[in-house]
Amino acid sequence: MNPLDQLRAARPDHLDTPADEHTRAAELSYATSQARPTRTPAQTRKSGVLRPGWALGLAGVAAATAVAVTITAIGGTAPAPSSPAVAGDDQPVTRLSAKQVLLVAAESSLKARQGSGAYWYVESTSGNAQQVGTKVRYTVNSLGRGQTWIARSPKRESWWVSQNLGTKPAPDSEAAWKQDGSPTRWTVTVTKSADTKARLTVEAKGGEPFSNPINMGDKVADLAGENVSVAELQALPATPADLKAYLLKRYKGHGTESNAPQDADSWLFQVTAGLLSDMPVKPAVRAAAYQVLAGLDGVRSLGEVTDALDRKGQGVARAETWPTGEFERQLIVDPRTGILLTDRFVAVAPTGTYGWAKPGTVVNWNAIVKAEWTDRKPVKP
Template sequence: MNDLDEITAMLAKPEPSAAAAGRSRARLLRRTRSRSRTRWFVPGAALVAGAAAAVVFATGVPTGDGVPYATQTVSGKDVLLMAAASAERTPQGSGTYWHVTTRYADDEIPPIETWTRRDGKRWTRNEPGDAPGEIVASWKTLRLKGAEVSFEELDRLPTDPAALTAWIVARKGDKADMATSEQQGDPTFPLLTLITELPTPSAVRSAAFEALAATPGVENKGAVDGGQHLTLPDPDGGTTPIELVVDPDTARVVQANVVLGGAGDLAWSDEYISVSTEWTDQRPPVKKS
C-alpha cells in the first residue's frame, strides 16, 4: 500500500453524526471582514467550486470486519496531496465560454453569473452595479495576483509545484488589486484562485493543490459535510484563519470563508455562498433588441 492508498483508506466511509457536522459547520462562522483588494462586499459567503454533489468522509480506518478501530485525522497536507492526485485525473473540459455562477444562502439575493470568452469578451448578470437581471457585456478579462491573465497564459502555467510557486512570486500586478501578502510575494491567495474559480488546466490545478499543501500551518480539523475541514493561517496576518472544506476525491473546494474571484476580487465572510464553474457552448441569454 502506498502513501495515497493509506490516505484514501483514512478518508473512508461512515457518515459523521448530524451533531458533529453541526459543530463543524459552526466553526466556519466568523466575523465578516473585508480587504482593500475587495471590490464588492459579499454578504455571507463560503465558496463552492465545481461538483454540485456533496460527499461526506469519515476518518476511521476500517478493520477486517469493516468497523473503524481508530479515529484518525488525516493531516491537512495529506488531504491537499490527495486532492492534487485527483485533480490530475480530472479532465479540464472545453467550451466557448467559461461560465461561473455564484449563489448566496439568502434566496433573496439573485445569483451572479459571468460568461467569459477566450478573446476576453465578458458578459455578467447581477454583478454589483448591474441592473437586476440584465446581461451586461464588457471586456473585463480574468485576473490573477492583480494583473490580467489570459486563457492561453493559464494553459501555459508550470505544472511543477515549485515552478508554479516561483512564477506566482515573480508575477507583477497592480498593488491596488493585490492583498498585502500578494505584494510581499506570498502565493497563498493566487493558489486558491487557481483551484477555485479560474479555468485552470488539470495539471496546473494539481500543482496548485500540491503547492498549497506546503503552506506552513495548514491543519485538518476533521470530517464535515462535504469533505475535510482545513484551516490555513491568514497570509495577511489576520487572526481569522482561512477555512476550506475540501473534497479530496473530486479535487474541489466545497466551502470556504474567503471569496477569491477570477475577476480579481477578494472578500471574507461568515456564511455560505456557492460558486459553480463550467465550460459551456451555450450563449449568454442576451435579449435581442
C-alpha cells in the same frame, strides 16, 4: 515527486503497520468521501474593470459541480474540527492531515478531463454576515448569486451576471429577529478605513439580475493581481515548483485587494485558492496548485465540514490577518474530484466591520455551484 508519491510519504507511521484491505478501503473512503463549487473572475484594481462579487466585506471563493441547490440563510459558527469516520469497529479513528487532503485532491485533479466548449461557465452563491437590530442585536446574512461566462476566444465577449438574493436572519437568530419586530430592512455599519465608516441599507427582498462585460481586450480574469487571458491561464506551469515561482514573481509584499501588508505564504494561499475556485486552467495546473497549498506552513486540517449549501467536504484552513482583525480562511474540498467547494472566512479576533462576531462565526463565504466548459452562450438580463 508526483502527488501520489507525496501522499505516501505523508502517511502517518501508524498507517504503515499491517492492516487488512477493509481497513485500507475505509481509510481511502474517508479520504475521498465528500462533494463540490465557483468564484467569479476578477480584474485588477489598476485596470478599473468591474470586479464581480456580492460580499460586503472580505472576498469569497470556491470551484465546480452541477448540483441542484436551494439557497438558504446560512451563517452561524463553523463546526469544531470533527473526527473522521472510523476505519473499523476495532480500529482507531484517523484524520487526514491538511497535506494529505490536498495531495489526494491533487491526484484526483490529474484524472479529470480537460473539457471543451466556447465558454468557461462558473455559477456561485455567496453570503456575508452582518449584525443588526434595534431592540436586540442579532445576525443576518446578505446572499447573492453570480454567473460568469469566460470566452475561450478573445473574439467573443465574456460576461458576468449578478443578482442580490436578499437578506435573511441567520438560522440561530430567528428568535431575536422576531423579538426585534420581524423587520425586512436593516441598516448596517461597514468600516471603510481606520477613521471612516459607511452605513448601508440591506433588505429582505432580493433584486433583479444585472450584468456587465468583463473582458478588456483578451484579458478576462485577475490572477495574482494582474489581468490575464484564457491563453495565459491555459499556459500556466503544471509543476508545483514552477507554478509557485510564477505566482511569487507577482508578490509585492501586500494583498491583491489592497496595500495592506501580507506575508508571502498568506498571499500564496489566497491567490492559489482563487485559481482553484474559478479559473479555466488545465487539470495538471489544478493538481500543481493543490501541491503548492500542501507545501505551505500553517495549514491545518478541519476534518469533515459542511458548507453553506449543505455539502460535506474536507476542510483545510490557514490563519490570516486583515485590517479588520484576525480571521481563518477555510477551504472546503472534495478530495474525490479535486473540486474546491467553498472558500470562507471565519472570525478569530475580528475588529471594525466584524468586531461583533464571536470566534468561530462564518462571516463571509463563496460556494461554487457549477464550473464547466460549455457552448451555451451568456444569458444576459
